[in-house]
Amino acid sequence: MTRDDDPTIRPARPEDEPGLAALNRNAWSTLSDVSPEPPETDGIFDERHTPDQYLLAVLDGRIVGYVRQVPATPLECNRHVRQIQGLAVDDAARGRGIGRRLVEAACAAARAGGARKMTLRVLGWNAPARRLYESCGFTVEGVLAEEFLIGGRYVDDVWMARRLAGRTDGN
Incomplete structure (x- = not known):
């Protein structure tokens, strides 16, 4: 059941570019x-x-x-893996579960497209995003320590993943 003030999650269209670009600029931060x-x-x-490649909350x-x-790589042998390469929620709309809904919608779309x-x-310093992803079932698969130098500080690059389908190869 949705409330009247719940956003609609839908695929992006070419005419969404100005609004999407504005949100992307406004959401930019050294935190993420x-x-x-x-x-x-x-x-x-x-x-x-x-x-x-985009799902929008409107x-x-x-x-x-x-x-x-997007696909994690262009390799055929890696076709079953998708990767989230961007997530943003307008500051004025935070605290409404929009980030979670977008992550879940992306996972559902990937699963529907055959991703596992x-x-x-x-x-590493983005604790709010890490908590969101963990609450959506993502786990840390690896850490590249001090991978980035941002604002004079070294920051870890944390790789996380979530299985979308059960394994059929016996492993």
Whole structure:
């Protein structure tokens, strides 16, 4: 059952680019991003970032969150693994379970597409994101210690994963 003030989760469309780019800029933070802050003039879609990779949370016609999931690698032997490569929720919409709904929707879409595993990378100092992912069933699979130098501090790169389907290979 949904409430009237619950956002709709839906796939992105090309016309969503301005709202998605604005949310991406507003959500940028050294807590979660290793890339430089995006300029005001940057869009979001290009040859590597296409609308079909994004699920959006929309409330009252406004994009209040997104998750991006893509194949982990281009290799055929790795086709069963998807990776979350971006999650953001508008500050004004936090605390409503939108991040959780987006992660769960991404996992459901990946599973429906035949994926057996979802992975992601999160900065070690991003405790809120790590708690969210853990509460969604993700576990730490590895840590690259001091992988990034951000603002004069070394930060770990934490690799997390969640199984989407049971194993059939006997292992």
